Amino acid sequence: MTPDVDTDDPLAWARDNTPVLESLQAEYGESEPLDGYTVAFASHLEAKTGVAIETLHEAGAEVLFAPSEPQSTHQDVVEALDARDGITAFAWEGMTDEEFEEVQHDLLDRGPDFILDDGCELIAKVHTDHPEVAADVIGGGEQTTAGITRLEAMEADDVLEFPVYGVNDTPMKHFFDNVHGTGESSLTNIAITSNTIISGKDVVVCGYGYCGRGIANKARGMGAKTIVTEVDPRKALQAHMDGHRVMDMDEAAGAGDLFVSATGNRDVIRTEHFERMADGVMLANAGHFDVEIVVPALEELAVEVTTPKEGITRYHMPDGRRLNLLAEGRLVNLTGPYSQGHPAEVMDTTFAMMFVAAYDMLVDGPDLAPGLYNIPDRLDREVAHRKLDTLGLSTEELLESQREYADDWEHRDSSF
Template sequence: MEFDVKDPGLAEKGKLRIEWAAQSMPVLRSIHKRFAAEKPLQGTRIAACLHVTTETASLAQTLKAGGAEVRICASNPLSTQDDVAASLVVNDSIPVFAIKGEDKDTYYRHINSALGHSPHITMDDGADLVSTLHSDRRELLQGILGGTEETTTGVIRLRSMADKGVLQYPIIAVNDASTKHLFDNRYGTGQSTVDGIVRATNRLLAGSGFVVSGYGWCGRGVAMRASGMGAKVIITEVDPLRALEAVMDGYQVMPMEQAAVVGDFFCTLTGDIHVIRREHFAVMKDGAIVCNSGHFNVEIDLDALASMAVARREIRDFVEEFKLADGRRVYVLGEGRLINLAAAEGHPSSVMDMSFANQALCTEHMVKHHTTLKKQVYRVPMEIDKNIAKLKLASMNVDIDTLTPEQDAYLHSWEMGT
């Protein structure tokens, strides 16, 4: 079996951590049980470019239980948990190509390795796998039935491809499911991002100026958690509707050029390029801490900061100090990559339970219905979204009301009024 992981000897530690995470993933566990009995993915080859974490391991095990042949690579050079990668190889016989801290060349070599079995289904987190297929590995496109995409950044890229007519197969935007973005993006990103910042720095958030750039679901989550820990949260935005919502939620809203002067912590979550730039570094406080929780490491203009620095050093794990000519120091966390996975463990398993339930069920849907789908990006079918919500509520021992026949008739009637 082909694989490339840091150390297969880490497998036992990884196995225990996977078991720990799985305890909080009851929805995926129920899907695993059904997949093992029904084998809906029998004979399907899946290439998955995802963060290689304990939760991803449970998804991979579920797909394999359903009959799929799965290969996995990392969707971010710093997000791999090496013990988990080792466990999947040693204990589950799933080929994994991922090493925490891999360089760019290794990252793309691993993507190509994940495509080495000529997949039928792609499972992406950021669309690097799909992009590689459409640029360097076009000979494999004919065999692709469809795919899924996990994150906002990837969905944006894929919709751009579809709009330009270059997307060559249908893809389901898992990120658009309510049981994904309302929980994973908001509560998962909120908790894990603050976790990563605190682990990396051990600095107090209470009383600090905490700048959140981007008030989408991920930004909302980070703002909520930082505020809950006593930070004075400032939002920067380009969308007037989101900016207005942030104001109504009680946060200060201002342009980055103003926020850069007063912030102590900065976290970007926009999915766009160079949100924090040279002119912002030029006015930051001494000791400002800058990080990113958007998908790629392009949100912070690290080249500009490097060119401004007269000295740089790693002062703590995942903390790099850039000393400027006037003596001020700016600290960048996790090389500007996803801080929640670079310095922490990513989202809690209980929210990834819903996200990866969507991945598993959307893969099953794609295998069954790909012949009826066009080369475009689709939303998660509502029946899948609602089914996952019901399963999650049941696992939490939460009951809800059901409509009476009278209520149902009223909602479907145009004759009844006041």
């Protein structure tokens, strides 16, 4: 009987939908420009991440990988990658939080040359607990908003030992991954996990950065009545101008049917908010680890905790109200029972940006002092052109007269 290649390979479907990564494999698979380098990779270990790791390996790198969240690991992907020479797994499905911490340290003991990170987990740990390893790291890349926040704090404290590209802040990442990836995958997994409709609900979105903006706008497009809470007055005004109701969390707590936190910070939905919520509300985190919704406070308030459906924990309040927490307060689009993370098409560009971050520092070798840097615009544009090529789309070319007009501040031949 002929083997079913697609069935036997957990990365097959993801490869079909990550054409930019496939183009990088085709371009660099023979020359192997990353040969001789060891790259550490921390992310949610599912199929799209597997293709990203595979791409680094095809370009010649030895790859060491670990999870960035202990509950989002897919065992079939881990096993398929770990079976290859030159790729080593520090992960397994169902690991505890303690094991999650331990394997990251085990990975760092191997002394990687470059770190591609999620949440600044490996980069923070290598500085705090493995300074001798950090001293030899050539550089790094960070793909999340929360990770950039930690890196900014590290840079402010002048503790960074090597240069790091802020992949999260480049347009080819946050315009697509944060807005469309987080927006669609979070709402999809909330609907599937709960088997309830978004349309008609009062949906409270905490935070109006790129992720919150994507969630709120897509929820509104699905027929939800959207409310946004924000700490930044400019983003709050932006949400208002985009058509959302804006209020503080104390007021929103009593108005929502579904709450989605997407701030990248902690203690966003807490005791005083739980006390104001209506019976039957749903709570989901689409921001950062399991700290945005204060789950210990829910446990303290509850007189009983039940599981009405897989992926939903119900907290029974003393007054009879029931508050329903999805995915244990962890990332709803990655750790729920049916979760598969962001759509492959948007992770294609995010992981392509991670690849070019490593390629630029390791191969092109820019002379960068330790610190946090924006990815050069030319690299971002190159990935955009690759993506357009895979979609069969083209862009306009500037005329010479247009280039001259843009470069000439005097505009002598025009009144304008």
